[in-house]
Amino acid sequence: MDRAESITTAVSTSEGSSHGPAIPRLPVEVCERIIDYVAAGWDTGYPIAKGEPHLTTLTSCALVCQDWYFLTWYHLRQRIHLRDRTDVLSLSKTLRAKPRLREVIQQVVISGASPGKRQAIPHLGTFAAMLAGKAPRLSRITIEDAEWTIGSVRMEDIGFLGVFSYIDTLNISKVTLSSVAQLSHLVSALPRLRKLWCFEVDCLQKQHVSPASLPLNCANLEHLDVRWVAPAVEDVFVHISRASRVRILELGVPNEVNASSAASRSQTMLDASSTSAELVQLHIALSSPVRDDAIDATVERHCNLSHHDHLRRLDIHLWYPFADWLWIPHILSRIVSKHFQAMAIVLYLLIDQMAEDLDGLLTTMEQDDVLVRLDYTLQEKRFSGTIASRGFCIGIHDEETLWMSGTELSGMGSAKRERYDRWDELVRRKMPHSHGRGILRYVVLWSWSNREGKLRVPRSTVHNFLEFISWIQDMEEIHRQSMQAEQKNTAGEDAHPLAKGPQGSTD
Incomplete structure (x- = not known):
């Protein structure tokens, strides 16, 4: 690779002259290590690259000068x-x-x-x-x-x-x-x-x-992630799911659903992975609401997780105008897995009318009993000992600010912050038992200029994509620790098979 021996940067001062002294030469090795550090944070596997902060930074570095272009060439x-x-x-x-x-x-x-x-x-x-x-x-x-x-x-x-x-x-x-x-x-x-x-x-x-x-x-x-595909393609994925041991299933529920329809492709996909799936993500974007008296039958036919005995986390993604918001208690009530630890609800808003849509969502949530029903369901005996600390996450997100940090979002205006405060207060008030148990998610604000620095603030909801990723990482770490503890207990029992029985028998 072609490399310059050093990179010189000049700055101007406001006292006495328009050109100040040059900053001491910065060795190219230092620049290269900085660029390498930025590149190390870029996850090339994430399908949406536009706006990803590490990629954006690398691209900007490549445009600084010819020297930096060569330093970033291989990374890009x-x-x-x-x-x-x-x-x-x-x-x-x-x-x-x-x-x-x-x-x-x-x-x-x-x-x-x-x-x-x-x-x-x-x-x-x-x-x-x-x-x-x-x-x-x-x-x-x-x-x-x-x-x-x-x-x-x-x-x-x-x-x-x-x-x-x-x-x-x-x-x-x-x-x-x-x-x-x-x-x-x-x-x-x-x-x-x-x-x-x-x-x-x-x-x-x-x-x-x-x-x-x-x-x-x-x-x-x-x-396996299958969203909005043709019926013939979905049939192939059902076959794929049955032929493999899918642990993570992300599924798009059709825009049009009918509680009385003879078959449900989304439910067929769910059933195909029921013996192996540990994480399920449901992406639901209804074009029109289902009648209140038909919701339970519709969920039974399209989003029934009662056979997923290994399920440990459920994510539900909804899009404005949230015609499927009322489905959530019905979906949760069908979960019977003894391994269930966490649940997330992510609500996507349109950024160009975010304030109005958020106001409408707050009004809806204030008037209905969805959060109250979720709160009571999570206190049932089957969930009382399984839900992890901060294991219930509910957040607002818009796809156009996918890679925006929490700090940047918090600077988008006092009106938006006031709405978020109302949102936090409403969730805590409607879910007092869950809040008291500490299973509501507390926000982690990320700053990409100091990724390791986490600022915890007393909020129960998640406001952007990076915070949702942070929550997922926390839940995975909790699962890892619980698996390690289980393995140690099993190893201890195997090592001392007579620990609880008579000792010293010669039979």
Whole structure:
């Protein structure tokens, strides 16, 4: 890598002259270590990269000067975006010229040429065949904004993806398939796949094809995320879930539901993972509310978790205007797992009318009994000894400020802070038993300029995405500690099988 020996920065002073003395030269090694530190915090696996603070900082560093551009060059190529065959050929040429880059690439994004438009991706096959074995650390493939037309990608080329031995994550977003066989072949070509994320995937194939007749190799799959996909695609995922041991299931409930419908695809997906799923996320965005007297039957048919004996955490994501808010007590009341530790409710608002929507939400929550019913349900005997400290999390979020820190959000105006204060007071007042037990989540404000510094404030709700991630990390740590304690107890019992019985018997 080309590197300058030092980087010089000048500052101006307001006393006596417009140009002050130059700051002492900063060794390039110091700059490089700072940039390396920033890069270490970038999770290339998260599917939404726009606005991610570490990536944003790295991009800004690359624009400072030529020296800093070279210091960030390899870091920024952890994630490679290929929009056409020319990009693939260029990457192949670069890998020959800079062999070190082969060990750097972690994620490849393959999309149509125009952002936001679903266009053909014949270069998927070109990439698989041409670069097989040339990116040994590649662990994630994303296919987005694409139309996978018949004959555009040879199935034998897809088979080359198996050479990438580190690939454990596949993200498919806003893609139109010609047939479900394309998806099946893609999954089967990645035998080490552990996470499969599928969002807004359509399929032109209308006739029913039994998923059991398609190739499938997914024994290692643990995390399955399926939202807003075509029925034929969802059938394949049901088959995938039954053939693997899915521990984490994220599921989008259809916009239109009917309590009297003969079958529910969302419930079929839930049932397929019921013997293994530990974490379930339900993404519900109803276009119209269900009648009050039909809610319980609708939940029974579409979101019934009564057979999930290993469930330890449930996340429910709702979108404005929250037509499904009344569902939540019915969903919680069906949980019977003895391992259940935590529950989160995330409410998504539209940022351009956030104040009005938040006022409407506060009014609704004040008038209904949802929080009261949740509070009483959480005090039942089956939950009394299982819910973790701060294990009930309820928060407000808007997707356009995904990576905004709590400190930044708190500076968005006194009116917003007042509404948050009303929100906190309402939750505590409506859930006094849970608040008294300390199971309501206390906010952690994150500052990306000092990520390790956490400021705890006496609030019971979560106000942004970073705080929600922090809550998830806390719950995972609690689960890890409980598992360690259980293993120690088991080991102790095995080591002293007669600890509680007669000692010294010679029989």
